[in-house]
Amino acid sequence: MADLRVGVVGLGGNGRAFVRGYALSELAELVAVCDFDPERTAAAAELAAEEGAGPARYHDLAEMLERADLDVLSVHTPDHLHATPFVMGLEAGCHVLVEKPMGNTIEDLERMTEAARNSDRKTLVGHILRFNPFFAEVRRRIAAGELGEIFYLEADYFHNLLRQADPVRVNPHIGNINWYLEHEKVIVGGGAHQFDLLRWYADSHCIEVCGYGNAIAFPEMKHHDCMCAVFKMASGAVAKVGAAYGVVGPRPELCNLEVYGTRGTVRGGMLITGDEHEPDVEDLRTEYSGHPFEPEIEHFLRCIIDDSEPLIDAFAGANSAAPTILAAESVAAGGRPMEVPYFAR
Ligand SMILES: NC(=O)c1ccc[n+]([C@@H]2O[C@H](COP(=O)([O-])OP(=O)(O)OC[C@H]3O[C@@H](n4cnc5c(N)ncnc54)[C@H](O)[C@@H]3O)[C@@H](O)[C@H]2O)c1
Numbered sequence: 001m002a003d004l005r006v007g008v009v010g011l012g013g014n015g016r017a018f019v020r021g022y023a024l025s026e027l028a029e030l031v032a033v034c035d036f037d038p039e040r041t042a043a044a045a046e047l048a049a050e051e052g053a054g055p056a057r058y059h060d061l062a063e064m065l066e067r068a069d070l071d072v073l074s075v076h077t078p079d080h081l082h083a084t085p086f087v088m089g090l091e092a093g094c095h096v097l098v099e100k101p102m103g104n105t106i107e108d109l110e111r112m113t114e115a116a117r118n119s120d121r122k123t124l125v126g127h128i129l130r131f132n133p134f135f136a137e138v139r140r141r142i143a144a145g146e147l148g149e150i151f152y153l154e155a156d157y158f159h160n161l162l163r164q165a166d167p168v169r170v171n172p173h174i175g176n177i178n179w180y181l182e183h184e185k186v187i188v189g190g191g192a193h194q195f196d197l198l199r200w201y202a203d204s205h206c207i208e209v210c211g212y213g214n215a216i217a218f219p220e221m222k223h224h225d226c227m228c229a230v231f232k233m234a235s236g237a238v239a240k241v242g243a244a245y246g247v248v249g250p251r252p253e254l255c256n257l258e259v260y261g262t263r264g265t266v267r268g269g270m271l272i273t274g275d276e277h278e279p280d281v282e283d284l285r286t287e288y289s290g291h292p293f294e295p296e297i298e299h300f301l302r303c304i305i306d307d308s309e310p311l312i313d314a315f316a317g318a319n320s321a322a323p324t325i326l327a328a329e330s331v332a333a334g335g336r337p338m339e340v341p342y343f344a345r
Contacts, residue, residue, distance in 0.1 A: 004071040004095075004301055007032035009061050009085050011040040014099060015076030019044045021293045022074070023051035027301040032068035034058040036173030061085055065092040072304065075099060080183040081174065083108040086123075086314075087115040095122040095304050097297075101192040102317035104183060106325055106341070109318040113343045116314035124300040124310040125317025127196045131292040131299065134254060135197055137284050138266055142201050146273060147261030153198040154240040156256040157190035161245040165220045181220050184245075185328040187211065187227040188321065191243035194255050195231065196312070196320035201259055204235035206323035206340045213331035217246025229327035241324070254285070318343035 006028045008019050015035070022030040030053040033044045041057045048055050058064035065073070065088060073089030075082055075098040082098050089096040102125045103109045116123050129135045141147060164180040171177065187195075199205065211229030218225035226244040233239060242256075259266040264273040269285035303310045312320070319342065326338040 003027065003029035004304060005029055005031045005069060006072040006074060007034065007064050007068050007070045008044070008074045008076060009034040009064070010076035010078070011035035011037070011044040012076065016044050016047055017291070017293050018074050018076055018297065019048050020051060021297045023048045023053035024294065025297055025301060027298065027305065028072070029053070030055045032056045032058055032064050032070065034061055034064045037171070061088060065089065065094070070094050072097065072301070078174065078179040078183065079189050080104040080179060083111050086112050090115045090119040090121055090123070093121065095300075097124045097126060097300050098317070099126045100128070100196070100317070101188045101321040101324065102314065103321055104185065104188060104325070106322060109322055109325075109343060113314055113318050117345065122300070122304050122310055123314040123317075124296075124303070125312050125314065125320070126296060127193065127312050127317070127320065128291055128293065128296055129193050129197050129255070130200065130311055131295045133286045133288050134269065134284060135257075137286070138257070138259065139200055141264075141266075141271055141284070142203075142259070142261070146264050146271065147259060147266070148263030150202050150235070150237050150259060150261045152238050152260040153201055154256065154258050155194035155198055156242040156252060157186070157194050158242065158244050158247045158252055158256070159190060160247050160249070162218060164245070165218075182222055184221065185223045185227075185325070186225055186243040186245050187229055187241060187327045187331070188324045190245065191227070191229070191241045191327070192321055192324045194241045195239070195324050197255070197257070198231070198239040198241065199233075199320055202233050202235055202237045202239065204233040204237060205319045205342055206231045206239075207234050208232040208337055208339055209323050209327045209330055210335050210337040211327040211330040212335050217244065221245065223328060224331055227328060227331050229324070229330065231323050231327070241327075315343050315345050
Protein backbone atom coordinates (compact mmCIF):
# COMPACT_ATOMS: atom_id res chain seq x y z
CA MET A 1 0.00 0.00 0.00
CA ALA A 2 1.36 3.43 -0.94
CA ASP A 3 2.05 5.69 2.05
CA LEU A 4 0.18 8.97 2.09
CA ARG A 5 2.55 11.93 1.93
CA VAL A 6 1.79 14.15 4.94
CA GLY A 7 2.80 17.71 5.86
CA VAL A 8 2.12 19.31 9.25
CA VAL A 9 1.70 23.09 9.72
CA GLY A 10 1.83 24.70 13.19
CA LEU A 11 4.43 23.06 15.41
CA GLY A 12 3.53 23.97 18.99
CA GLY A 13 2.82 21.23 21.53
CA ASN A 14 -0.23 20.05 19.61
CA GLY A 15 1.42 20.02 16.18
CA ARG A 16 4.42 18.14 17.57
CA ALA A 17 2.14 15.43 18.99
CA PHE A 18 0.79 14.94 15.46
CA VAL A 19 4.30 14.99 13.96
CA ARG A 20 5.12 12.03 16.19
CA GLY A 21 1.82 10.31 15.35
CA TYR A 22 2.33 10.59 11.59
CA ALA A 23 5.98 9.52 11.90
CA LEU A 24 4.82 6.38 13.73
CA SER A 25 1.97 5.57 11.36
CA GLU A 26 2.40 2.77 8.86
CA LEU A 27 -0.09 4.48 6.55
CA ALA A 28 1.81 7.76 6.27
CA GLU A 29 5.11 9.17 5.25
CA LEU A 30 5.78 12.42 7.07
CA VAL A 31 7.51 14.41 4.31
CA ALA A 32 7.28 18.04 5.47
CA VAL A 33 6.84 20.21 8.57
CA CYS A 34 6.17 23.96 8.63
CA ASP A 35 6.19 26.74 11.21
CA PHE A 36 7.06 30.42 11.05
CA ASP A 37 9.43 29.74 13.94
CA PRO A 38 12.68 28.01 12.81
CA GLU A 39 13.34 26.64 16.32
CA ARG A 40 9.98 24.90 16.34
CA THR A 41 10.54 23.53 12.84
CA ALA A 42 13.92 22.15 13.90
CA ALA A 43 12.46 20.63 17.10
CA ALA A 44 9.68 18.94 15.11
CA ALA A 45 12.12 17.55 12.55
CA GLU A 46 14.28 16.15 15.37
CA LEU A 47 11.24 14.56 17.00
CA ALA A 48 10.28 12.99 13.67
CA ALA A 49 13.84 11.70 13.20
CA GLU A 50 13.57 9.82 16.52
CA GLU A 51 10.74 7.84 14.93
CA GLY A 52 12.63 7.25 11.68
CA ALA A 53 11.11 10.07 9.55
CA GLY A 54 13.06 12.79 7.73
CA PRO A 55 10.65 15.61 6.86
CA ALA A 56 11.76 18.68 4.89
CA ARG A 57 11.51 21.93 6.88
CA TYR A 58 9.47 24.90 5.69
CA HIS A 59 8.60 28.31 7.11
CA ASP A 60 6.06 29.26 4.47
CA LEU A 61 2.91 27.17 3.95
CA ALA A 62 2.44 28.20 0.31
CA GLU A 63 5.96 26.99 -0.45
CA MET A 64 5.38 23.69 1.35
CA LEU A 65 2.16 23.12 -0.60
CA GLU A 66 3.90 23.94 -3.87
CA ARG A 67 7.02 21.84 -3.37
CA ALA A 68 6.26 18.93 -1.03
CA ASP A 69 3.74 17.06 -3.23
CA LEU A 70 1.45 16.35 -0.28
CA ASP A 71 -1.57 14.06 -0.12
CA VAL A 72 -2.50 15.28 3.36
CA LEU A 73 -2.13 18.62 5.16
CA SER A 74 -2.53 18.58 8.94
CA VAL A 75 -3.33 22.02 10.45
CA HIS A 76 -2.29 22.83 14.05
CA THR A 77 -2.11 26.63 14.01
CA PRO A 78 -3.86 28.71 16.74
CA ASP A 79 -7.68 28.63 16.81
CA HIS A 80 -8.13 31.98 15.05
CA LEU A 81 -5.65 30.96 12.30
CA HIS A 82 -7.21 27.65 11.18
CA ALA A 83 -9.25 28.92 8.23
CA THR A 84 -6.56 30.11 5.81
CA PRO A 85 -4.31 27.00 6.00
CA PHE A 86 -7.40 24.76 5.77
CA VAL A 87 -8.63 26.49 2.61
CA MET A 88 -5.11 26.62 1.11
CA GLY A 89 -4.69 22.87 1.72
CA LEU A 90 -7.96 21.95 0.01
CA GLU A 91 -7.23 24.30 -2.91
CA ALA A 92 -3.84 22.62 -3.33
CA GLY A 93 -5.64 19.24 -3.67
CA CYS A 94 -4.80 17.90 -0.19
CA HIS A 95 -7.00 15.99 2.22
CA VAL A 96 -7.03 18.21 5.31
CA LEU A 97 -7.14 17.47 9.03
CA VAL A 98 -7.72 20.59 11.12
CA GLU A 99 -7.60 20.90 14.89
CA LYS A 100 -10.69 21.79 16.88
CA PRO A 101 -12.38 24.22 17.09
CA MET A 102 -12.76 24.22 13.33
CA GLY A 103 -12.88 28.04 13.34
CA ASN A 104 -13.11 30.89 15.80
CA THR A 105 -15.74 33.01 14.00
CA ILE A 106 -18.83 32.29 11.88
CA GLU A 107 -17.02 33.91 8.91
CA ASP A 108 -14.18 31.36 9.31
CA LEU A 109 -16.72 28.50 9.21
CA GLU A 110 -18.41 29.93 6.12
CA ARG A 111 -15.08 30.15 4.26
CA MET A 112 -14.04 26.69 5.33
CA THR A 113 -17.31 24.91 4.48
CA GLU A 114 -17.41 26.71 1.12
CA ALA A 115 -13.92 25.36 0.34
CA ALA A 116 -14.97 21.85 1.45
CA ARG A 117 -18.06 22.04 -0.76
CA ASN A 118 -15.89 22.91 -3.77
CA SER A 119 -13.44 20.07 -3.14
CA ASP A 120 -13.59 16.29 -3.47
CA ARG A 121 -10.94 15.82 -0.75
CA LYS A 122 -11.62 14.40 2.73
CA THR A 123 -11.68 16.60 5.82
CA LEU A 124 -11.47 15.77 9.51
CA VAL A 125 -11.89 18.13 12.47
CA GLY A 126 -9.86 17.01 15.50
CA HIS A 127 -12.59 16.34 18.02
CA ILE A 128 -10.34 14.00 19.94
CA LEU A 129 -12.90 12.94 22.58
CA ARG A 130 -14.81 10.95 19.97
CA PHE A 131 -11.77 8.65 19.80
CA ASN A 132 -11.69 8.08 23.58
CA PRO A 133 -13.09 4.57 24.28
CA PHE A 134 -15.43 5.74 27.08
CA PHE A 135 -17.05 8.55 25.10
CA ALA A 136 -17.32 6.30 22.03
CA GLU A 137 -19.01 3.60 24.13
CA VAL A 138 -21.61 6.11 25.38
CA ARG A 139 -22.41 6.93 21.75
CA ARG A 140 -22.73 3.21 20.89
CA ARG A 141 -25.19 2.68 23.76
CA ILE A 142 -27.27 5.69 22.70
CA ALA A 143 -27.27 4.58 19.05
CA ALA A 144 -28.40 1.10 20.19
CA GLY A 145 -31.42 2.74 21.87
CA GLU A 146 -30.40 1.86 25.44
CA LEU A 147 -31.09 5.40 26.70
CA GLY A 148 -34.30 5.89 24.71
CA GLU A 149 -35.02 9.44 23.55
CA ILE A 150 -32.42 11.94 24.74
CA PHE A 151 -33.91 15.01 26.44
CA TYR A 152 -31.05 16.61 28.44
CA LEU A 153 -27.24 16.54 28.29
CA GLU A 154 -24.41 18.39 30.02
CA ALA A 155 -20.61 18.41 30.16
CA ASP A 156 -17.88 20.86 31.16
CA TYR A 157 -14.42 22.02 30.12
CA PHE A 158 -13.02 23.06 33.49
CA HIS A 159 -9.27 23.46 33.32
CA ASN A 160 -6.45 25.37 34.97
CA LEU A 161 -4.84 27.12 32.00
CA LEU A 162 -3.41 30.10 33.90
CA ARG A 163 0.03 29.06 32.60
CA GLN A 164 -1.07 30.20 29.13
CA ALA A 165 -0.44 33.78 30.31
CA ASP A 166 3.32 33.03 30.40
CA PRO A 167 5.13 35.75 28.39
CA VAL A 168 6.97 32.95 26.54
CA ARG A 169 3.72 32.39 24.61
CA VAL A 170 3.98 35.79 22.92
CA ASN A 171 4.65 34.84 19.29
CA PRO A 172 6.51 37.48 17.21
CA HIS A 173 5.50 35.63 14.01
CA ILE A 174 1.74 36.15 14.49
CA GLY A 175 1.59 39.83 15.41
CA ASN A 176 3.62 39.65 18.63
CA ILE A 177 0.63 38.48 20.64
CA ASN A 178 -0.20 35.70 23.07
CA TRP A 179 -3.11 34.30 21.07
CA TYR A 180 -4.66 32.63 24.10
CA LEU A 181 -5.01 35.97 25.85
CA GLU A 182 -6.16 37.87 22.75
CA HIS A 183 -8.34 35.43 20.80
CA GLU A 184 -9.22 32.39 22.86
CA LYS A 185 -12.91 32.05 23.72
CA VAL A 186 -13.15 29.40 26.43
CA ILE A 187 -16.43 27.90 25.26
CA VAL A 188 -15.12 27.70 21.68
CA GLY A 189 -11.52 26.54 22.21
CA GLY A 190 -12.31 24.37 25.24
CA GLY A 191 -16.09 23.90 25.34
CA ALA A 192 -16.34 22.84 21.68
CA HIS A 193 -14.87 19.50 22.81
CA GLN A 194 -17.83 18.91 25.08
CA PHE A 195 -20.48 20.49 22.87
CA ASP A 196 -19.37 18.27 19.98
CA LEU A 197 -19.89 15.20 22.19
CA LEU A 198 -23.33 16.36 23.30
CA ARG A 199 -24.36 17.12 19.71
CA TRP A 200 -23.15 13.65 18.66
CA TYR A 201 -25.12 12.04 21.46
CA ALA A 202 -28.26 14.09 20.76
CA ASP A 203 -27.87 13.19 17.07
CA SER A 204 -29.11 16.66 16.26
CA HIS A 205 -27.91 20.22 15.75
CA CYS A 206 -28.33 23.41 17.73
CA ILE A 207 -30.87 26.02 16.66
CA GLU A 208 -30.50 28.59 19.45
CA VAL A 209 -28.11 29.33 22.30
CA CYS A 210 -27.75 31.74 25.20
CA GLY A 211 -24.99 32.12 27.74
CA TYR A 212 -23.56 34.04 30.68
CA GLY A 213 -20.01 34.52 31.83
CA ASN A 214 -17.51 36.49 33.87
CA ALA A 215 -13.85 37.49 33.98
CA ILE A 216 -13.07 36.83 37.64
CA ALA A 217 -10.55 33.98 37.71
CA PHE A 218 -8.29 34.76 34.70
CA PRO A 219 -8.77 38.48 33.92
CA GLU A 220 -5.69 38.57 31.65
CA MET A 221 -7.87 36.96 28.96
CA LYS A 222 -9.58 39.48 26.66
CA HIS A 223 -12.77 37.41 26.46
CA HIS A 224 -14.54 36.12 29.59
CA ASP A 225 -12.61 33.23 31.14
CA CYS A 226 -15.75 31.57 32.54
CA MET A 227 -18.75 30.89 30.31
CA CYS A 228 -21.84 28.77 30.70
CA ALA A 229 -24.31 28.24 27.85
CA VAL A 230 -27.60 26.47 27.21
CA PHE A 231 -28.18 25.03 23.74
CA LYS A 232 -31.61 24.34 22.24
CA MET A 233 -31.33 21.36 19.88
CA ALA A 234 -33.49 20.77 16.81
CA SER A 235 -34.54 17.39 18.31
CA GLY A 236 -36.07 19.19 21.31
CA ALA A 237 -33.24 18.17 23.65
CA VAL A 238 -31.53 20.77 25.83
CA ALA A 239 -27.77 20.81 26.43
CA LYS A 240 -25.55 22.77 28.80
CA VAL A 241 -21.78 23.35 28.62
CA GLY A 242 -19.60 25.15 31.16
CA ALA A 243 -16.08 26.28 30.27
CA ALA A 244 -13.52 27.96 32.50
CA TYR A 245 -9.73 28.34 32.37
CA GLY A 246 -9.05 29.63 35.89
CA VAL A 247 -10.15 26.52 37.76
CA VAL A 248 -8.34 25.31 40.90
CA GLY A 249 -7.50 21.60 40.93
CA PRO A 250 -7.49 18.87 38.32
CA ARG A 251 -10.00 18.51 35.53
CA PRO A 252 -13.28 16.82 36.49
CA GLU A 253 -13.50 13.14 35.68
CA LEU A 254 -15.05 12.38 32.27
CA CYS A 255 -15.83 16.08 31.71
CA ASN A 256 -18.75 15.88 34.18
CA LEU A 257 -20.70 14.18 31.41
CA GLU A 258 -24.37 13.52 32.09
CA VAL A 259 -26.86 12.27 29.49
CA TYR A 260 -30.54 11.77 30.25
CA GLY A 261 -32.87 9.69 28.06
CA THR A 262 -36.36 8.30 28.49
CA ARG A 263 -34.97 4.80 29.20
CA GLY A 264 -31.55 5.43 30.69
CA THR A 265 -29.08 7.87 32.21
CA VAL A 266 -25.31 8.21 31.94
CA ARG A 267 -23.81 9.84 35.04
CA GLY A 268 -20.44 9.48 36.76
CA GLY A 269 -19.32 7.03 34.08
CA MET A 270 -22.25 4.69 34.85
CA LEU A 271 -25.10 3.66 32.58
CA ILE A 272 -28.25 3.52 34.72
CA THR A 273 -31.32 1.76 33.34
CA GLY A 274 -34.30 -0.17 34.66
CA ASP A 275 -36.45 0.33 37.71
CA GLU A 276 -36.25 3.54 39.77
CA HIS A 277 -35.86 1.65 43.08
CA GLU A 278 -33.68 -1.22 41.82
CA PRO A 279 -31.79 0.25 38.88
CA ASP A 280 -29.31 -1.66 36.72
CA VAL A 281 -25.99 0.13 36.95
CA GLU A 282 -23.20 -0.64 34.49
CA ASP A 283 -19.74 0.89 34.74
CA LEU A 284 -18.75 2.13 31.27
CA ARG A 285 -15.41 3.62 32.38
CA THR A 286 -12.18 2.31 30.87
CA GLU A 287 -8.55 2.40 31.95
CA TYR A 288 -7.73 4.78 29.08
CA SER A 289 -6.53 8.27 29.88
CA GLY A 290 -4.78 10.79 27.64
CA HIS A 291 -5.25 12.13 24.15
CA PRO A 292 -5.94 9.45 21.50
CA PHE A 293 -4.15 11.34 18.71
CA GLU A 294 -2.85 8.15 17.09
CA PRO A 295 -6.31 6.51 16.67
CA GLU A 296 -7.58 9.84 15.27
CA ILE A 297 -4.72 9.93 12.74
CA GLU A 298 -5.23 6.28 11.76
CA HIS A 299 -8.97 6.90 11.30
CA PHE A 300 -8.39 9.81 8.93
CA LEU A 301 -5.71 8.07 6.88
CA ARG A 302 -7.85 4.92 6.67
CA CYS A 303 -10.85 6.99 5.44
CA ILE A 304 -8.66 8.43 2.67
CA ILE A 305 -7.33 5.03 1.63
CA ASP A 306 -10.74 3.29 1.80
CA ASP A 307 -12.70 6.26 0.45
CA SER A 308 -15.00 6.19 3.50
CA GLU A 309 -16.63 9.04 5.46
CA PRO A 310 -14.59 10.58 8.29
CA LEU A 311 -16.33 10.61 11.67
CA ILE A 312 -16.39 14.40 11.79
CA ASP A 313 -15.92 16.24 8.53
CA ALA A 314 -15.91 20.00 7.90
CA PHE A 315 -19.71 20.26 7.98
CA ALA A 316 -20.01 18.35 11.25
CA GLY A 317 -17.11 20.41 12.61
CA ALA A 318 -18.85 23.65 11.66
CA ASN A 319 -22.08 22.49 13.30
CA SER A 320 -20.13 21.80 16.49
CA ALA A 321 -18.20 25.09 16.44
CA ALA A 322 -20.94 27.55 15.40
CA PRO A 323 -23.14 27.14 18.51
CA THR A 324 -20.12 27.72 20.78
CA ILE A 325 -19.06 30.82 18.82
CA LEU A 326 -22.58 32.19 19.20
CA ALA A 327 -22.59 31.19 22.87
CA ALA A 328 -19.56 33.46 23.34
CA GLU A 329 -21.40 36.22 21.46
CA SER A 330 -24.41 35.73 23.71
CA VAL A 331 -22.16 36.03 26.78
CA ALA A 332 -20.74 39.29 25.38
CA ALA A 333 -24.29 40.51 24.73
CA GLY A 334 -25.36 39.89 28.35
CA GLY A 335 -27.18 36.61 27.66
CA ARG A 336 -29.19 37.57 24.58
CA PRO A 337 -30.37 34.38 22.76
CA MET A 338 -28.65 33.81 19.40
CA GLU A 339 -30.01 31.89 16.42
CA VAL A 340 -27.53 29.31 15.13
CA PRO A 341 -27.00 28.66 11.39
CA TYR A 342 -26.84 25.10 10.06
CA PHE A 343 -23.99 24.16 7.73
CA ALA A 344 -25.26 21.77 5.05
CA ARG A 345 -22.99 19.90 2.68
N1 LIG B 1 -7.25 18.28 20.44
C1 LIG B 1 -6.67 18.68 21.55
O1 LIG B 1 -6.84 18.07 22.59
C2 LIG B 1 -5.81 19.92 21.53
C3 LIG B 1 -4.89 20.11 22.56
C4 LIG B 1 -4.10 21.26 22.51
C5 LIG B 1 -4.25 22.19 21.48
N2 LIG B 1 -5.19 21.97 20.52
C6 LIG B 1 -5.34 22.92 19.40
O2 LIG B 1 -4.17 22.87 18.62
C7 LIG B 1 -3.92 24.14 18.01
C8 LIG B 1 -2.49 24.59 18.32
O3 LIG B 1 -2.34 24.74 19.72
P1 LIG B 1 -0.87 24.95 20.35
O4 LIG B 1 -1.07 25.05 21.81
O5 LIG B 1 0.06 23.91 19.82
O6 LIG B 1 -0.50 26.40 19.75
P2 LIG B 1 0.90 27.13 19.68
O7 LIG B 1 0.66 28.58 19.64
O8 LIG B 1 1.85 26.60 20.71
O9 LIG B 1 1.49 26.66 18.25
C9 LIG B 1 0.95 27.10 17.04
C10 LIG B 1 2.09 27.30 16.04
O10 LIG B 1 1.55 27.62 14.75
C11 LIG B 1 2.48 28.48 14.09
N3 LIG B 1 1.76 29.10 12.98
C12 LIG B 1 0.63 29.84 13.01
N4 LIG B 1 0.21 30.14 11.76
C13 LIG B 1 1.11 29.59 10.92
C14 LIG B 1 1.23 29.56 9.50
N5 LIG B 1 0.31 30.11 8.69
N6 LIG B 1 2.30 28.94 8.95
C15 LIG B 1 3.23 28.36 9.74
N7 LIG B 1 3.16 28.32 11.11
C16 LIG B 1 2.10 28.94 11.68
C17 LIG B 1 2.95 29.42 15.18
O11 LIG B 1 4.18 30.02 14.87
C18 LIG B 1 3.04 28.45 16.38
O12 LIG B 1 4.35 27.93 16.53
C19 LIG B 1 -5.01 25.07 18.59
O13 LIG B 1 -6.07 25.17 17.67
C20 LIG B 1 -5.46 24.37 19.84
O14 LIG B 1 -6.79 24.69 20.21
C21 LIG B 1 -5.95 20.84 20.52
